[in-house]
Amino acid sequence: MTVRKNQAQLTADEKRRFVNALLALKRNGQYDTFVTTHNAFIMSDTDNGDRVGHRSPSFLPWHRRFLIQFEQALQSVDRSVTLPYWDWTADRTTASSLWAADFLGGTGRARDGQVMDGPFAAASGGWTVNVRVDGRAFLRRSLGAGGRQLPTRAEVDSVLAMSTYDAPPWNSASDGFRNHLEGWRGVNLHNRVHVWVGGQMATGVSPNDPVFWLHHAFIDKLWADWQRRHPDSAYLPAAGTPNVVDLRESMRPWDDVTPADMLDHRPHYTYDTAA
């Protein structure tokens, strides 16, 4: 059974196995296919056109399916590995063990943003950024640059309190839970974390930084938390919406999975907490 754990609770052995599985997927080329897929969707999802992976109701089920696929790839390397999540309301400084050299490595150096320690530093030789939008092939970060702050627990709770899943026009201008969680409106949760990390995480090729998966695993958990708080609130829209994935319409690129199929995470994985 796949149990997704808080990254702060991982043992040294769990961290080592997770890192080794990431490096193995990088070596065999699978990792970069996930970066390519994400970037293709992020560039083609538009507010007034077809939108599937972002700025739309299917942001949450699309990323749930994307993470399941990635987790399965990790498990093809090491069956014991599952995706950890990063609760950035709790582990909110650069001193978090998340950024230690035995896990993801720390922030980038001032001169060029290059990450200099940990398994994904360029000098390690195992993490070349191939799918990129500029000439730089090394992993970059600027954690909390400019005094930026990660969202607080109170800000997260204010978004979890929103009882409507999503609302017309079903894009970055929408009111409701999904868009406030995604961050195009309001206190800004998901988007702000990408910006806080900086480097590739702030770009369309954000999965180049392994923290992408831990960030999205927590966003995914917040969706599950929201469902528990609002058992009578459903995924919207239900049907007949142009350019938008309705409840029982299939999602690209898989074409064999609908948001309805993704509403319950428990057939795929559970969390280390009941709440």
Next chain:
Amino acid sequence: MSGITRRRALGAAAGAAAGLAAAGAAHAAIQTTGPRPQDAHGGATAVPGSFDEVYQGRRIEGGPTHDGGHDGGHGGGHHGGHDAGYTVRIDGEELHVMRNADGTWISVINHYEPRATPRALARAAVTELQGAALVPLALG
């Protein structure tokens, strides 16, 4: 991927831009003032005017896209991106940009932090690039 096609299409503009940049031409910003970028309902309506300047030593240009057709739709040009109706270039290379429903802008370099105008977006990209060249999506 269609990077080669896109390069070819942009070749003329890139060459011209590179020449001007090499000459060190300090372009004054040219900004034509258009109608307000959004209507009362938050929907993007008018396309912003053009700009052309040297920012932190790099030439940034932007303007409405006039070559409609070849890069429209999904899976077309722009390496699978969409047609924003507006083109931004840094030293002649196209920066993929997108307009949000509220009239703000994002690019592939700053994808999660909207800026008010394409010029602000181009400047943010120059800062983020720290001198690195913008390249078409490079695979493997």
